[in-house]
Amino acid sequence: MTKKLQAAMEYLMTYGWAILIIALALGVLYSLGILNPGRLKPVMCLLPAPFSCNIQNFSTGGKLSITLSQGSGNTYTINRIACVDNALLDTNGLPKSNSYWTTATGLTLSVNPLPSGSTTTASGIQCYTPNGPYSGGIGSSFGGTLVINYTLPSGAYAFTSGAINAQVNTQ
Numbered sequence: 387m388t389k390k391l392q393a394a395m396e397y398l399m400t401y402g403w404a405i406l407i408i409a410l411a412l413g414v415l416y417s418l419g420i421l422n423p424g425r426l427k428p429v430m431c432l433l434p435a436p437f438s439c440n441i442q443n444f445s446t447g448g449k450l451s452i453t454l455s456q457g458s459g460n461t462y463t464i465n466r467i468a469c470v471d472n473a474l475l476d477t478n479g480l481p482k483s484n485s486y487w488t489t490a491t492g493l494t495l496s497v498n499p500l501p502s503g504s505t506t507t508a509s510g511i512q513c514y515t516p517n518g519p520y521s522g523g524i525g526s527s528f529g530g531t532l533v534i535n536y537t538l539p540s541g542a543y544a545f546t547s548g549a550i551n552a553q554v555n556t557q
Contacts, residue, residue, distance in 0.1 A: 427527050433548035437534065442507065444528070444552040448520030451509035454534075456500055463499040463537040464506070465490055469513035469550065471530045479547055481533060486514050500536075513552070527553045 431439040436458035443451040497506035
């Protein structure tokens with residue numbers, strides 16, 4: 387009887403230590419940010435046609451740089467761009483406050499007006515959360531909406547918006 391009890395205790399102790407070591411290893415990995423679920427979000431910028439975009443850079447202070455292309459057959463002038471958390475959009479899908487927009491004077495655009503089939507780099511776009519301008523460490527991520535206000539060849543203003551997931555990659 388004692389041999390069976392001793393075998394059972396050895397079995398439980400062996401597996402107990404193994405489970406404890408695995409739990410400690412997972413805790414260390416999580417604390418280092420390796421198992422952070424936010425890091426698993428894909429980096430993407432999705433705009434409806436005729437626009438397309440790619441994320442180039444996202445800083446710890448929430449400044450976003452993208453490449454923006456359009457293929458409408460017309461030339462558009464980019465007026466302003468907003469990068470906001472979805473909670474900051476009104477019922478029309480536009481930012482609730484004018485302060486969320488980065489205007490053309492605050493943007494660095496390599497090409498503006500943007501002819502059809504061309505690409506411009508837009509940098510200096512500030513992203514906003516409900517708590518104010520985004521701020522996060524390297525590896526943290528932001529998800530929300532990118533809204534672009536542009537002028538049509540007729541002189542009329544238009545808006546387009548799409549989803550954005552960016553991960554901080556520079557200070």
